[in-house]
Amino acid sequence: MTSSPVKAQAAGRDGRASLKQFTRALGAAIVVLVIWRVTTVGLAEGYPASFWISQALNGLVLGGVYALVALGYTLVYGILFMINFAHGEVMMIGGITGFFALQFAQARGWMEGPWPVVVVALLLIMFIGMAASVLIGVTLERLAYRPLRQAPRLVPLISAIGASLFLQYSVLLIFGVSPHSYRKPALISGGLRLGDVFIPYTGAIIFITSILLMLALYFIIQRTKLGRAMRAVAEDRSTASLMGVDVNAVIVVTFMLGSALAGAAGVMLGFHNTVVKFNSGFIPGLKAFTAAVLGGIGNIPGAMFGALILGLIEAIGPSALGIPTEYKDVIAFTMLVLILIFRPTGLFGEVLSEKKA
């Protein structure tokens, strides 16, 4: 009798070992299949280099947007260990608000003015979108998540999904089904042509702005007293409170930062895709979540790189695999599944401690 638990343990170990072997073999098979498909179909098409470069640039732009949104997921996860599934809607509301700010600016003729006026107006529009997202993000935290702080971890997750649907359909009810079209001012329509490669101005602006915002966030987190408090709260809430840190205030600030980035992404995506409607945050939100998982959720540089990698894969993937572009979402979410199977802690993730896992 005494040996039976030992035996069971050994069997468990064997089971885990054979599962590991199985996933390894599966992984190898997938890699071989992808390489085979790329060489026989994707490369066989013989696209010119400029085509691949254009696709890669598109991917970086997409990745920049995903990164801004992914940072919101990762920041909140880092502190509360919950996935804020309403984060895509926070972004969408930034986009919608940006649309109305743009209308206002256009009605005043600011968009046809001299370029400094247009630039200031565009910055103002982005700022207004960010402010709206911050307002929504903070409200979400207060109403949908804080009351559930002590509840089992699944509960705030369900609350987040509910909040996501609530926000989508509130916007649908208020602003209607039809998409709102951003009209780009002349200053940022068009783009640069380098040989055969065309770079739309909005793409370049999105990429550069994303990088700047990410650098600003990194600076706040790593170099300021507030950032230090955020990292301390992420590690150990109750000890941080012993240091005089108001934990609730830090959590609110975390939501503010994440939501502001999402709002900026929403406005920029509005200008780039030219349309925004009630559900236009949903898929990008899930993609950004995928990016955060890809980089290792809770890990800030991981979210940035994960998003850029996901953007690149999504842009290059369909042509490389020789499948229609409409399937790019399939590629992104297949990535999510593969990451969860093969490397649940993400590409840059650390092994999660018991507390977080």
Added chain:
Amino acid sequence: MLILESVHTYYGHIHALKGISLTVNEGEIVTLIGSNGAGKTTTLNTISGVLSARGGGGIYLQDSDRNGRGQSTGGDHGIRLDRLPAHEVARLGVSQSPEGRKIFARLSVQENLAMGAFARTDQDGISSDLERVLELFPRLQERLTQPGGTLSGGEQQMLAIGRALMSSPRILLLDEPSMGLAPLLVQQIFQIIREINAQGTTILLVEQNAQAALQVANRGYVLETGNIVLSGAARDLLADPQVAEAYLGI
């Protein structure tokens, strides 16, 4: 300076502190001894506001003009702590070095110390306190840029005490500073506790190592399953046959 009056604390339905009353006077080292589960850590966490007291008495921090930090007092008793959240208690100058050290593993040693001074804005005071802490614990000086998690147990304990000191506390709550340390280090830690006290910080020390604790303390309280069963001058407690039998392992 710190007064607990019949404090009750519960974990859910479990009655962990059953009416604790104790006093810590300015400049003293007071120790709280007792076996596992007696409620020592619970007492400190209730003072700090991590746990909340229920019903009955209260916890009061009396004004002292020493650092000019006192607020208007609520009567003779001073500021009432047991209605405040932990971060506000910390801001009033009650600083805890928690059980198990609770170092921020991914923050550097320097950042850990800076977290201790989180509530302060007097840059001059902070840098002079940093100097003082690094003088007390020269080992930390060598490790300033290392992540806290890479320190040894003894170094982490030093960091935990140093971090608590960085708030320039009116009263320092030390929870099991000797736990898990080699005997030589234990001696060193108690030496430092004496030194900190000599420099003017009031200390409430929780210990399982009753012998060592009573040797550095002025007064002591013996805690047993949520009740204070004995109290008195540390010297007398050391000589008490009951204490000797139960806690000193003689």
